[in-house]
Amino acid sequence: MSTDQPTNQPTNQPGNEARGSEPAWLLVTRREVVSRITDKSFLFGTAFMVVLIAGFIGFNAWQEERTDQVTLAATPDSVAMATAVADGAPEVDEDVEVTVVEVDDREAAEAALLDDEADAWLHPGDDGWQLTSESSEQGSLTGVVEAVVSQQVLADNAADVGTTVEALQAGSTVSTDFLRGDAEKAGVAHAVGFVFVFLFYFAALVFGMQLASSVIEEKQSRIVEIIAAAIPLRHLLAGKVLGNTALAMIQLLVYLAVGLVGLSFTSYSSYVPALSGPTAWFIAFFFAGFVALACLWAVAGSLASRTEDLQATSTPLTMLMLVMFFGGLSLDGRGQVIASFVPPVSAVVMPKRILAGGVEWWEPLLALGLLAAFAAVTVWVGERLYRRALLQTGGRVSLRQAWSAAE
Incomplete structure (x- = not known):
């Protein structure tokens, strides 16, 4: 005779509790x-x-505190602008430190990029200024260069017409605010x-x-x-x-x-x-x-x-x-x-x-x-x-x- 217990027997009756003092x-x-x-x-x-x-x-805390040190190559026709970039970098981004390396000509600048002696090369372009790097864009440096060059060129153009940058930019500032x-x-x-x-x-x-x-x-x-x-x-x-x-x-x-x-x-x-x-x-x-x-x-x-x-x-x-x-x-x-x-x-x-x-x-x-x-x-x-x-x-x-x- 089989001794197997039926599988559908009632199992949730109130008196069917586990033995011992704990529920x-x-x-x-x-x-x-x-x-x-x-x-x-x-x-x-x-x-x-x-x-x-x-x-x-x-990692994020370390990234916030580290300073991005970049080297900017400059030929004789761009030394003044590169120096302005190095001087103005802390005002644009306090975590970016720019060092200017003077080179003789275009060939020397390209050699400095290929030999990792410089991160980028700033030089005049067809319509403004151009920042050249070896194979990847220098994100933090690009932002600094764009801001400083724009400000410097605007100051020079304002001086040519006998006015100031502040006068040209009056009323153009856009600020953000939150209700909360x-x-x-x-x-x-x-x-x-x-x-x-x-x-x-x-x-x-x-x-x-x-x-x-x-x-x-x-x-x-x-x-x-x-x-x-x-x-x-x-x-x-x-x-x-x-x-x-x-x-x-x-x-x-x-x-x-x-x-x-x-x-x-x-x-x-x-x-x-x-x-x-x-x-x-x-x-x-x-x-x-x-x-x-x-x-x-x-x-x-x-x-x-x-x-x-x-x-x-x-x-x-x-x-x-x-x-x-x-x-x-x-x-x-x-x-x-x-x-x-x-x-x-x-x-x-x-x-x-x-x-x-x-x-x-x-x-x-x-x-x-x-x-x-x-x-x-x-x-x-x-x-x-x-x-x-x-x-x-x-x-x-x-x-x-x-x-x-x-x-």
Whole structure:
């Protein structure tokens, strides 16, 4: 007589709890966290990302402080202009230092370029002045030369007609202004907003795929049937979602801490206190949004019977995440305001609005409340689909089949 246990036996009865003093969901959560946090690939990936963030910030800080030293060759007919360029370079760009090298003629200038004795050669052209380099444009030097030569030639032409440069340029200045903040602050807010969107997308995709894969692995190996005989499936789902959420939050806090500390060593250190508030809001929105998506990833895994089925069952979720990613990056104006209240897109859009400023105090609270409500509904719906699809084998399960299946 066969001793196999039926696979469709009730597993979520109220009395079917794990033995011991701890609730079953906490045991599953601990297992998820411990198994991942001791995994070398997880630790290596986290350490690599930390090094990448620190290296990127360090490289940019070094780039800001380094001086670009360039050598400008000048023939006798351009020595005066080249000297003016060298003298005026600090006023145009304080990070560019120009050294003039005098050469006898054109052949000597070209030889200096080919032998790397000079970075560029300034000489008169058919209509103005020409800057010649060997094979690549000297970006910083070009900008300095264009500004100084334009100013010098304008001064000479003004003197020829008996006026001044100031008189010729009177009323031609164009300045920029912002209703809120300034240009530099807006640039920092835009960059940090991109980081927020990327971190959410990266965490939701990586941890979501791993969560779905673990569900499929347990289902395919039929280990889940043994687990279901010991604890309710809703506890298994809760433990998996909370465990992966805890791991994602740990990684997020590490990345944000490294980023803020690194930023304090750059020229943007004065913005670190102002970024603390938006960062705290982002953590709250990240938590609510990630819980909802993690539950959906678990459902995607439960609908599949093989690893090959995951691409089909997770396609709607992947498309949703792409909408969140590109929406978070590209939306602005009224569209951004509306999206900041629409879950789950609000998880990335509202923190960007908070960074930009001008958000009323009640708006983040309302958006977070709506996102939390969406997460609660998602967890309720996902828990029903997960329980009814997890023990079904023999092929991919549709959402309709999972929803209407018997308990």
